[in-house]
Amino acid sequence: MSLHQIMYISTVVDTVTPQECAAIARKSAANNQRDDVTGLLLFNSRRFLQVLEGPKDAVERIFTRVYGDPRHRAVVKLREGAIDTREFGQWAMAYDDPARPSHALKDKVAALLERAGPSTRAHFMGSADLHRPVA
Numbered sequence: 082m083s084l085h086q087i088m089y090i091s092t093v094v095d096t097v098t099p100q101e102c103a104a105i106a107r108k109s110a111a112n113n114q115r116d117d118v119t120g121l122l123l124f125n126s127r128r129f130l131q132v133l134e135g136p137k138d139a140v141e142r143i144f145t146r147v148y149g150d151p152r153h154r155a156v157v158k159l160r161e162g163a164i165d166t167r168e169f170g171q172w173a174m175a176y177d178d179p180a181r182p183s184h185a186l187k188d189k190v191a192a193l194l195e196r197a198g199p200s201t202r203a204h205f206m207g208s209a210d211l212h213r214p215v216a
Contacts, residue, residue: 082136083137084136084137084165084167085136085140085161085164086134087132087134088132088133088158088204089130091129091155092127092154093153094152099124106122109122116135116143117135119169119170120132120133120169121194132201134168168201169196
């Protein structure tokens, strides 16, 4: 099977709580499992950074839906193309939690990225570094 990957970043329009982000991830995980799509979603209080990978038609359909989602703006594709193997064997998500120090997010993201390529790691670790706990 041919695999396709899209990585994008976007900016949150309004405040999204960790609970709302977790609800988004749960719904996405169910839909993505059905469509054989895997990846990683990081929410750092201001931005979503996501990798979607799987069958090309499913990845493109999900990205089109994400692009039209009114909860964020300035959706920018950072990378798109065919891949030989999945970087993420299961759907994973990290999001900010005001009760934890920001270094906890960076540690969690690093663990999720163990099998990811250097470019993917750099994007996600950079976003985790920019994490600021919600005041």
